[in-house]
Each structure stands twice: as C-alpha cells, then as structure tokens.
C-alpha cells in the first residue's frame with residue numbers, strides 16, 4: 009500500500025491516508041565489509057505517534073536512525089528499503105537528501121552542544137535552519153524562530169537568539185535544538201538518546217516538551233533509548249533490538265505488560281521493584297554481554313544469555329512473527345511461539 013510517487017513530485021507533498029505509515033523501514037541491513045551490524049530491521053512510524061527503539065549499547069539503534077536520514081558513514085553498506093511517504097531514502101540524490109533533512113526529517117542528538125556551532129549566535133543558526141527548509145525572508149524566519157523559542161518555554165526569546173551556545177545550560181540548549189528541529193514543522197523527528205546528557209529533572213522536562221509539541225503538531229517520532237522507563241512513559245509503540253535485530257515490537261503498554269521475548273522479559277524482571285525505582289535507569293542489568301557483530305551464533309543470537317533456552321534455540325533461527333492472539337504485536341522467539349500455540 010505504498011503511496012505512488014509521480015515523477016518530479018516532492019515526497020513531502022504526497023498525500024497519504026491517515027493510517028498509512030509516514031516511514032516504512034523494511035529489512036534494513038547495514039554492514040561494514042562482511043560484518044553485519046544491523047540484520048534486517050523493519051519498522052513503521054505513523055504521523056503523531058512516538059515509536060521507541062530500545063536495546064543495549066551496540067544493538068544498532070543509532071545506525072538505524074542514521075540510515076533513516078541517509079546519514080550513514082560511507083564505509084557502511086546498506087540493503088533494504090527506507091521509505092518516507094513512499095519515496096526511498098536510500099536512493100535519494102544528495103540534493104534531495106539535503107532537502108529531506110532540512111524540511112521533512114529532523115534529528116535531535118544526545119549532546120545538544122554538538123548540534124550547534126559554538127561561534128555563531130543561536131539566532132543565526134535557528135534562522136538559517138528555517139531558511140534552509142522554506143522560502144522566506146530573514147525577518148519572517150526570525151519571527152518564526154522567536155515564536156518557536158517561546159513555545160519551547162524559554163522566557164526571554166530575544167535574549168536567547170542573541171546568545172552563543174556556551175551561554176546556555178545543557179537543558180536550555182536542548183530546548184533550543186528542539187525549537188530548531190520543530191520550527192519547520194517536519195513530519196518526522198528522530199530523537200537519538202535526546203536526554204542522556206541531562207540531569208534527571210531536566211530529562212523529564214525535555215521529554216515532556218518533545219511529547220507535547222509533537223502531539224500538537226502531529227509529528228511522527230522515533231525515540232531511541234537504552235532506558236526502559238523512558239520507552240514505557242513516552243512511547244506509543246516499542247521496538248526492542250538485540251544484537252542488530254528486532255526481537256519484539258508492539259504497542260508499548262501491552263508489550264511491556266506481557267513481554268514475549270525472553271530478552272525483554274529479562275530486562276523488565278531485572279528490576280523487580282521497577283515501580284519504585286528512580287526513573288531513567290540505564291539497561292546494564294543482564295548477565296553477560298551481547299555478541300560482537302563479527303561473531304556468528306547458530307540459531308537465536310540471544311540463546312547464550314537466555315534463561316528459557318531450549319536445545320533447538322541453538323539450531324533453529326527464530327523469525328519475527330505476529331502473535332496469534334495479538335497480530336499487532338510480534339516477537340522472534342521459538343519458545344514463546346510454541347507456548348502461545350499450545351495455549
């Protein structure tokens with residue numbers, strides 16, 4: 009049900025039906041030489057929803073995000089499709105990619121400082137970012153910048169525009185980065201660990217802000233995090249990655265209430281007091297470590313760490329399958345699939 013593209017049509021202007029995904033990633037594979045780093049990721053993002061992508065460090069979250077924006081470093085090879093409103097991002101030419109990143113798909117990184125040029129004022133950078141996406145005068149772009157800076161809760165927007173990045177705290181700077189990303193009303197926002205560099209109170213404020221603004225604007229959001237509490241509190245759907253693969257995905261609440269994949273189960277059960285713990289505890293709790301990308305493991309890649317593994321888990325490779333009882337959810341586990349079939 010891909011929306012057809014007509015020659016020369018900007019993908020940004022292609023109309024879609026409401027339930028059609030804005031972003032459709034299918035069987036995305038990323039490798040360096042013959043080492044697979046991302047092993048066949050598929051995910052959808054619809055307008056107005058927040059999709060969290062969770063997994064331990066090295067699971068492939070950032071590479072997946074970068075591939076969506078056509079920002080992978082040249083040494084990495086990509087296979088599979090990344091479609092934004094029906095247009096394949098992996099085959100866009102560099103001019104179209106620049107336009108796509110300026111107006112349609114914006115990204116917020118972990119460290120807000122790295123997103124800003126230290127020697128240029130915030131005003132200059134926000135205004136230029138708006139003008140890269142839209143035809144408008146500097147005065148119009150400045151008005152838009154002021155309105156957006158005000159909208160992200162900065163009390164003195166004029167003063168903020170005249171300031172240099174170093175004059176702002178990390179939390180304020182992340183608000184500026186959010187303003188810069190959302191000023192052009194992009195359909196898609198990718199937030200890669202957007203609050204990891206911030207203190208806990210500021211984390212919650214920034215995440216609340218992202219949720220409120222994107223919900224108002226109908227933006228589709230990918231939120232990568234290694235923090236289950238953030239995924240639980242802020243996403244509509246969750247995609248769980250392990251060692252370069254999606255092992256489970258579905259609506260967040262139902263998926264976390266009855267996890268099917270032992271990896272997700274282990275993450276959730278490693279914090280039996282999770283209701284009372286401090287929010288935003290990183291995932292550093294499973295015994296052992298994920299396999300290195302260059303290590304091939306027969307069968308299921310999680311089997312060596314799995315508390316429920318059976319003999320066949322080291323022989324057969326599980327594939328991501330919809331649950332019989334909840335087809336909007338999927339998991340890649342031989343044991344849970346056979347338990348579901350038997351019940």
Ligand SMILES: Nc1ncnc2c1ncn2[C@@H]1O[C@H](COP(=O)(O)OP(=O)(O)OP(=O)(O)O)[C@@H](O)[C@H]1O
Nearest residue numbers: 040045064065066067068069070071072081234301
């Ligand atoms: N340019 C590269 N060349 C070789 N390997 C790479 C390159 N970039 C990433 N990798 C490897 O690919 C794997 C996935 O990396 P990625 O950064 O996507 O993980 P991640 O889940 O985002 O981790 P983190 O939470 O630490 O950011 C890791 O093993 C990483 O070392």
